[in-house]
Amino acid sequence: MHSSIAHTAPLSPGTHAYRLAGLVQRYHVHGSGPVCVAHSGGPGIFYEYLRMPALEEHLTMVYVEPIGTAEDSRLPSHPHGYTRERYSRFLEILINRLGVPKVHLLGHSHGAFVAAHHALHRPERLAGVVLYEGSPVTGPEHAAEAGRMVEEFAAEHSGHPGLPGVLAAFDAMSRISSDEEAEAVAKGVLPSYFADFWGDEARYAPLRDAVQATYISGLDEDLAPDVVNDRAALRDLTLPALVIVGRHDVICGVRWGRELHELIPGSRLLILENSGHLGHVEEPALFADAVRSFVLETTAEADGAA
Known part of the structure:
Protein backbone atom coordinates (compact mmCIF):
# COMPACT_ATOMS: atom_id res chain seq x y z
CA MET A 1 0.00 0.00 0.00
CA PRO A 140 -24.39 27.67 10.78
CA GLU A 141 -23.65 28.37 14.43
CA HIS A 142 -19.92 28.74 13.79
CA ALA A 143 -20.50 30.79 10.62
CA ALA A 144 -22.82 33.19 12.45
CA GLU A 145 -20.24 33.81 15.17
CA ALA A 146 -17.51 34.38 12.58
CA GLY A 147 -19.80 36.82 10.76
CA ARG A 148 -20.37 38.72 13.99
CA MET A 149 -16.62 38.90 14.67
CA VAL A 150 -15.89 40.11 11.14
CA GLU A 151 -18.50 42.84 11.62
CA GLU A 152 -16.72 43.89 14.83
CA PHE A 153 -13.41 43.96 12.95
CA ALA A 154 -14.99 46.10 10.21
CA ALA A 155 -16.42 48.54 12.75
CA GLU A 156 -13.08 48.82 14.52
CA HIS A 157 -11.25 49.56 11.26
CA SER A 158 -13.92 51.56 9.44
CA GLY A 159 -12.28 54.11 7.21
CA HIS A 160 -9.02 52.15 6.86
CA PRO A 161 -8.08 51.95 3.17
CA GLY A 162 -7.36 48.23 3.49
CA LEU A 163 -10.77 47.29 4.88
CA PRO A 164 -12.75 47.06 1.59
CA GLY A 165 -10.24 44.53 0.26
CA VAL A 166 -10.60 42.35 3.36
CA LEU A 167 -14.39 42.42 3.18
CA ALA A 168 -14.33 41.66 -0.55
CA ALA A 169 -12.15 38.62 0.15
CA PHE A 170 -14.59 37.35 2.79
CA ASP A 171 -17.42 37.86 0.31
CA ALA A 172 -15.54 35.83 -2.31
CA MET A 173 -14.80 32.96 0.10
CA SER A 174 -17.99 31.04 -0.69
CA ARG A 175 -17.36 31.21 -4.44
CA ILE A 176 -13.82 29.84 -4.57
CA SER A 177 -13.38 27.29 -7.34
CA SER A 178 -9.64 27.36 -8.17
CA ASP A 179 -6.23 27.38 -6.51
CA GLU A 180 -5.68 30.95 -7.65
CA GLU A 181 -8.92 32.11 -6.03
CA ALA A 182 -8.16 30.19 -2.84
CA GLU A 183 -4.77 31.88 -2.55
CA ALA A 184 -6.16 35.33 -3.34
CA VAL A 185 -8.85 34.96 -0.67
CA ALA A 186 -6.34 33.66 1.91
CA LYS A 187 -4.11 36.68 1.33
CA GLY A 188 -7.08 39.02 1.17
CA VAL A 189 -8.61 38.10 4.51
CA LEU A 190 -5.30 37.81 6.34
CA PRO A 191 -5.22 41.32 7.85
CA SER A 192 -8.30 40.38 9.88
CA TYR A 193 -6.48 37.31 11.22
CA PHE A 194 -4.12 39.48 13.28
CA ALA A 195 -4.82 41.57 16.37
CA ASP A 196 -3.27 44.57 14.60
CA PHE A 197 -1.99 43.76 11.12
CA TRP A 198 -1.97 47.34 9.88
CA GLY A 199 -0.31 48.57 13.06
CA ASP A 200 2.75 46.43 12.31
CA GLU A 201 2.42 45.74 8.61
CA ALA A 202 6.16 45.65 7.99
CA ARG A 203 6.38 42.66 10.34
CA TYR A 204 3.35 40.74 9.07
CA ALA A 205 3.17 41.55 5.34
CA PRO A 206 5.92 39.03 4.41
CA LEU A 207 3.83 36.20 5.90
CA ARG A 208 0.76 37.38 3.96
CA ASP A 209 2.75 37.62 0.75
CA ALA A 210 4.22 34.14 1.22
CA VAL A 211 0.90 32.35 1.84
CA GLN A 212 0.13 29.62 -0.71
CA ALA A 213 -3.13 27.76 -1.00
CA THR A 214 -4.85 24.95 -2.88
CA TYR A 215 -8.60 24.91 -3.38
CA ILE A 216 -10.12 22.17 -1.21
CA SER A 217 -13.90 22.21 -1.11
CA GLY A 218 -14.69 20.97 2.40
CA LEU A 219 -17.08 18.44 0.85
Whole structure:
Protein backbone atom coordinates (compact mmCIF):
# COMPACT_ATOMS: atom_id res chain seq x y z
CA MET A 1 0.00 0.00 0.00
CA HIS A 2 2.83 2.38 0.74
CA SER A 3 6.56 2.49 0.18
CA SER A 4 9.38 4.84 1.02
CA ILE A 5 10.71 7.29 -1.52
CA ALA A 6 13.77 8.17 0.57
CA HIS A 7 15.45 5.83 3.06
CA THR A 8 16.46 8.30 5.74
CA ALA A 9 15.80 8.11 9.48
CA PRO A 10 12.18 9.21 9.95
CA LEU A 11 13.06 12.05 12.34
CA SER A 12 16.23 13.32 10.66
CA PRO A 13 16.09 17.06 9.89
CA GLY A 14 14.62 18.06 6.56
CA THR A 15 11.89 16.95 4.19
CA HIS A 16 10.60 13.37 4.10
CA ALA A 17 8.24 11.74 1.61
CA TYR A 18 6.62 8.35 1.09
CA ARG A 19 3.84 6.92 -1.04
CA LEU A 20 0.53 5.97 0.50
CA ALA A 21 -2.51 4.80 -1.46
CA GLY A 22 -1.04 6.27 -4.64
CA LEU A 23 -0.38 9.68 -3.08
CA VAL A 24 2.83 11.29 -1.90
CA GLN A 25 2.76 12.22 1.79
CA ARG A 26 5.41 14.73 2.86
CA TYR A 27 6.45 16.01 6.23
CA HIS A 28 9.21 18.33 7.41
CA VAL A 29 11.35 17.90 10.54
CA HIS A 30 12.98 20.79 12.41
CA GLY A 31 14.44 21.09 15.89
CA SER A 32 15.19 18.55 18.62
CA GLY A 33 13.55 17.24 21.77
CA PRO A 34 10.20 15.53 22.34
CA VAL A 35 8.23 15.04 19.14
CA CYS A 36 5.34 17.37 18.32
CA VAL A 37 3.44 16.76 15.07
CA ALA A 38 1.86 19.93 13.66
CA HIS A 39 -1.11 19.84 11.27
CA SER A 40 -1.78 23.07 9.38
CA GLY A 41 -5.13 24.63 8.52
CA GLY A 42 -7.27 25.75 5.64
CA PRO A 43 -7.92 23.11 4.51
CA GLY A 44 -5.55 23.74 1.64
CA ILE A 45 -3.16 26.32 3.13
CA PHE A 46 0.46 25.28 2.60
CA TYR A 47 2.13 24.34 5.88
CA GLU A 48 4.97 26.91 5.84
CA TYR A 49 2.99 29.63 7.65
CA LEU A 50 2.90 27.34 10.70
CA ARG A 51 6.68 27.15 11.18
CA MET A 52 7.44 27.78 14.85
CA PRO A 53 11.15 28.56 15.30
CA ALA A 54 10.69 29.31 19.02
CA LEU A 55 9.36 25.78 19.55
CA GLU A 56 12.01 24.18 17.36
CA GLU A 57 14.57 25.20 19.99
CA HIS A 58 12.96 22.77 22.45
CA LEU A 59 10.96 20.22 20.48
CA THR A 60 11.30 18.08 17.39
CA MET A 61 8.63 19.73 15.25
CA VAL A 62 7.17 17.50 12.54
CA TYR A 63 5.19 19.66 10.13
CA VAL A 64 2.69 17.62 8.14
CA GLU A 65 2.06 18.61 4.54
CA PRO A 66 -1.62 17.63 4.42
CA ILE A 67 -2.68 15.62 1.40
CA GLY A 68 -4.23 17.72 -1.32
CA THR A 69 -1.89 20.70 -1.11
CA ALA A 70 0.73 19.35 -3.52
CA GLU A 71 -0.30 18.11 -6.98
CA ASP A 72 1.14 14.63 -6.38
CA SER A 73 -0.79 14.27 -3.11
CA ARG A 74 -4.27 14.91 -4.52
CA LEU A 75 -7.14 12.45 -4.27
CA PRO A 76 -8.84 11.26 -7.46
CA SER A 77 -11.92 13.13 -6.15
CA HIS A 78 -9.96 16.40 -5.71
CA PRO A 79 -10.99 19.06 -4.66
CA HIS A 80 -13.52 16.94 -2.75
CA GLY A 81 -13.08 14.07 -0.29
CA TYR A 82 -10.72 15.67 2.21
CA THR A 83 -12.66 14.74 5.34
CA ARG A 84 -11.32 14.81 8.88
CA GLU A 85 -11.46 11.03 8.90
CA ARG A 86 -9.27 10.81 5.80
CA TYR A 87 -6.73 13.31 7.14
CA SER A 88 -6.68 11.35 10.41
CA ARG A 89 -6.01 8.05 8.64
CA PHE A 90 -3.06 9.57 6.81
CA LEU A 91 -1.88 11.11 10.09
CA GLU A 92 -2.00 7.72 11.80
CA ILE A 93 0.34 6.20 9.22
CA LEU A 94 2.73 9.16 9.51
CA ILE A 95 2.84 9.02 13.31
CA ASN A 96 3.43 5.26 13.25
CA ARG A 97 6.36 5.76 10.85
CA LEU A 98 8.13 8.17 13.20
CA GLY A 99 9.18 5.30 15.43
CA VAL A 100 8.59 6.87 18.85
CA PRO A 101 6.13 5.43 21.39
CA LYS A 102 4.02 8.59 21.67
CA VAL A 103 3.94 12.06 20.15
CA HIS A 104 2.09 15.28 20.83
CA LEU A 105 -0.27 16.51 18.15
CA LEU A 106 -0.83 20.21 17.51
CA GLY A 107 -3.51 21.32 15.07
CA HIS A 108 -4.11 24.89 13.94
CA SER A 109 -7.48 26.17 12.69
CA HIS A 110 -8.88 23.44 10.39
CA GLY A 111 -5.93 21.39 11.62
CA ALA A 112 -7.38 21.70 15.15
CA PHE A 113 -10.58 20.03 13.89
CA VAL A 114 -8.40 17.24 12.47
CA ALA A 115 -6.39 16.99 15.71
CA ALA A 116 -9.57 16.76 17.81
CA HIS A 117 -10.92 14.01 15.55
CA HIS A 118 -7.62 12.14 15.76
CA ALA A 119 -7.48 12.48 19.56
CA LEU A 120 -11.02 11.17 19.83
CA HIS A 121 -10.67 8.24 17.43
CA ARG A 122 -6.95 7.32 17.37
CA PRO A 123 -5.48 8.39 20.72
CA GLU A 124 -3.20 5.39 21.22
CA ARG A 125 0.03 7.03 20.01
CA LEU A 126 -0.68 10.48 21.47
CA ALA A 127 0.76 11.84 24.71
CA GLY A 128 -1.33 14.99 24.41
CA VAL A 129 -3.12 17.28 21.98
CA VAL A 130 -2.90 21.05 21.39
CA LEU A 131 -6.07 22.54 19.89
CA TYR A 132 -4.88 25.89 18.53
CA GLU A 133 -7.66 28.13 17.21
CA GLY A 134 -10.21 25.34 17.00
CA SER A 135 -13.91 24.93 17.78
CA PRO A 136 -16.18 22.07 18.84
CA VAL A 137 -18.54 22.79 15.92
CA THR A 138 -18.75 24.05 12.35
CA GLY A 139 -21.87 24.82 10.38
CA PRO A 140 -24.39 27.67 10.78
CA GLU A 141 -23.65 28.37 14.43
CA HIS A 142 -19.92 28.74 13.79
CA ALA A 143 -20.50 30.79 10.62
CA ALA A 144 -22.82 33.19 12.45
CA GLU A 145 -20.24 33.81 15.17
CA ALA A 146 -17.51 34.38 12.58
CA GLY A 147 -19.80 36.82 10.76
CA ARG A 148 -20.37 38.72 13.99
CA MET A 149 -16.62 38.90 14.67
CA VAL A 150 -15.89 40.11 11.14
CA GLU A 151 -18.50 42.84 11.62
CA GLU A 152 -16.72 43.89 14.83
CA PHE A 153 -13.41 43.96 12.95
CA ALA A 154 -14.99 46.10 10.21
CA ALA A 155 -16.42 48.54 12.75
CA GLU A 156 -13.08 48.82 14.52
CA HIS A 157 -11.25 49.56 11.26
CA SER A 158 -13.92 51.56 9.44
CA GLY A 159 -12.28 54.11 7.21
CA HIS A 160 -9.02 52.15 6.86
CA PRO A 161 -8.08 51.95 3.17
CA GLY A 162 -7.36 48.23 3.49
CA LEU A 163 -10.77 47.29 4.88
CA PRO A 164 -12.75 47.06 1.59
CA GLY A 165 -10.24 44.53 0.26
CA VAL A 166 -10.60 42.35 3.36
CA LEU A 167 -14.39 42.42 3.18
CA ALA A 168 -14.33 41.66 -0.55
CA ALA A 169 -12.15 38.62 0.15
CA PHE A 170 -14.59 37.35 2.79
CA ASP A 171 -17.42 37.86 0.31
CA ALA A 172 -15.54 35.83 -2.31
CA MET A 173 -14.80 32.96 0.10
CA SER A 174 -17.99 31.04 -0.69
CA ARG A 175 -17.36 31.21 -4.44
CA ILE A 176 -13.82 29.84 -4.57
CA SER A 177 -13.38 27.29 -7.34
CA SER A 178 -9.64 27.36 -8.17
CA ASP A 179 -6.23 27.38 -6.51
CA GLU A 180 -5.68 30.95 -7.65
CA GLU A 181 -8.92 32.11 -6.03
CA ALA A 182 -8.16 30.19 -2.84
CA GLU A 183 -4.77 31.88 -2.55
CA ALA A 184 -6.16 35.33 -3.34
CA VAL A 185 -8.85 34.96 -0.67
CA ALA A 186 -6.34 33.66 1.91
CA LYS A 187 -4.11 36.68 1.33
CA GLY A 188 -7.08 39.02 1.17
CA VAL A 189 -8.61 38.10 4.51
CA LEU A 190 -5.30 37.81 6.34
CA PRO A 191 -5.22 41.32 7.85
CA SER A 192 -8.30 40.38 9.88
CA TYR A 193 -6.48 37.31 11.22
CA PHE A 194 -4.12 39.48 13.28
CA ALA A 195 -4.82 41.57 16.37
CA ASP A 196 -3.27 44.57 14.60
CA PHE A 197 -1.99 43.76 11.12
CA TRP A 198 -1.97 47.34 9.88
CA GLY A 199 -0.31 48.57 13.06
CA ASP A 200 2.75 46.43 12.31
CA GLU A 201 2.42 45.74 8.61
CA ALA A 202 6.16 45.65 7.99
CA ARG A 203 6.38 42.66 10.34
CA TYR A 204 3.35 40.74 9.07
CA ALA A 205 3.17 41.55 5.34
CA PRO A 206 5.92 39.03 4.41
CA LEU A 207 3.83 36.20 5.90
CA ARG A 208 0.76 37.38 3.96
CA ASP A 209 2.75 37.62 0.75
CA ALA A 210 4.22 34.14 1.22
CA VAL A 211 0.90 32.35 1.84
CA GLN A 212 0.13 29.62 -0.71
CA ALA A 213 -3.13 27.76 -1.00
CA THR A 214 -4.85 24.95 -2.88
CA TYR A 215 -8.60 24.91 -3.38
CA ILE A 216 -10.12 22.17 -1.21
CA SER A 217 -13.90 22.21 -1.11
CA GLY A 218 -14.69 20.97 2.40
CA LEU A 219 -17.08 18.44 0.85
CA ASP A 220 -16.75 14.67 0.90
CA GLU A 221 -16.71 12.51 -2.24
CA ASP A 222 -20.52 12.62 -2.35
CA LEU A 223 -20.41 16.45 -2.21
CA ALA A 224 -21.84 16.55 1.32
CA PRO A 225 -20.28 18.99 3.84
CA ASP A 226 -17.89 17.46 6.37
CA VAL A 227 -19.71 19.09 9.30
CA VAL A 228 -18.17 19.02 12.79
CA ASN A 229 -20.02 18.60 16.08
CA ASP A 230 -17.68 17.24 18.74
CA ARG A 231 -19.55 18.55 21.77
CA ALA A 232 -20.70 15.19 23.11
CA ALA A 233 -17.53 13.29 22.24
CA LEU A 234 -15.11 15.81 23.76
CA ARG A 235 -16.62 15.27 27.22
CA ASP A 236 -15.06 11.79 27.14
CA LEU A 237 -11.61 12.83 25.87
CA THR A 238 -9.04 11.46 28.31
CA LEU A 239 -5.86 12.79 26.68
CA PRO A 240 -4.10 15.81 28.18
CA ALA A 241 -5.22 18.82 26.16
CA LEU A 242 -4.08 22.41 25.77
CA VAL A 243 -6.44 24.89 24.11
CA ILE A 244 -4.92 28.08 22.67
CA VAL A 245 -6.94 30.98 21.30
CA GLY A 246 -6.22 34.60 20.41
CA ARG A 247 -8.39 37.27 22.01
CA HIS A 248 -8.93 38.94 18.61
CA ASP A 249 -9.48 35.84 16.46
CA VAL A 250 -12.43 36.40 14.11
CA ILE A 251 -12.68 32.81 12.82
CA CYS A 252 -12.27 30.52 15.82
CA GLY A 253 -12.46 33.03 18.65
CA VAL A 254 -12.52 33.02 22.43
CA ARG A 255 -16.10 31.75 22.61
CA TRP A 256 -15.00 28.50 21.00
CA GLY A 257 -11.74 28.22 22.91
CA ARG A 258 -13.58 28.56 26.20
CA GLU A 259 -16.14 25.97 25.13
CA LEU A 260 -13.43 23.48 24.13
CA HIS A 261 -11.76 24.03 27.50
CA GLU A 262 -15.05 23.52 29.36
CA LEU A 263 -15.92 20.38 27.40
CA ILE A 264 -12.55 18.59 27.70
CA PRO A 265 -11.92 17.19 31.19
CA GLY A 266 -8.77 18.59 32.80
CA SER A 267 -7.78 20.70 29.80
CA ARG A 268 -5.66 23.83 30.00
CA LEU A 269 -6.62 27.11 28.33
CA LEU A 270 -4.32 29.88 27.10
CA ILE A 271 -5.89 33.09 25.81
CA LEU A 272 -3.31 35.20 23.96
CA GLU A 273 -4.47 38.73 24.70
CA ASN A 274 -2.59 40.41 21.86
CA SER A 275 -3.17 37.87 19.09
CA GLY A 276 -5.73 37.04 16.46
CA HIS A 277 -5.68 33.74 14.58
CA LEU A 278 -1.87 33.47 14.41
CA GLY A 279 -0.54 33.65 17.95
CA HIS A 280 2.63 31.72 17.08
CA VAL A 281 3.53 34.72 14.90
CA GLU A 282 2.04 37.51 17.01
CA GLU A 283 3.12 36.38 20.49
CA PRO A 284 5.71 33.69 19.71
CA ALA A 285 7.40 33.60 23.12
CA LEU A 286 4.17 33.22 25.13
CA PHE A 287 2.89 30.66 22.63
CA ALA A 288 6.09 28.64 22.66
CA ASP A 289 6.42 28.73 26.46
CA ALA A 290 2.91 27.33 26.87
CA VAL A 291 3.30 24.56 24.31
CA ARG A 292 6.79 23.62 25.50
CA SER A 293 5.68 23.41 29.14
CA PHE A 294 2.62 21.35 28.22
CA VAL A 295 4.63 18.95 26.06
CA LEU A 296 7.43 18.47 28.58
CA GLU A 297 5.07 17.91 31.52
CA THR A 298 2.78 15.51 29.69
CA THR A 299 5.74 13.66 28.13
CA ALA A 300 6.99 13.00 31.65
CA GLU A 301 3.51 11.84 32.68
CA ALA A 302 3.27 9.53 29.65
CA ASP A 303 6.73 8.09 30.37
CA GLY A 304 5.74 7.54 33.99
CA ALA A 305 2.54 5.77 32.99
CA ALA A 306 4.46 3.53 30.65
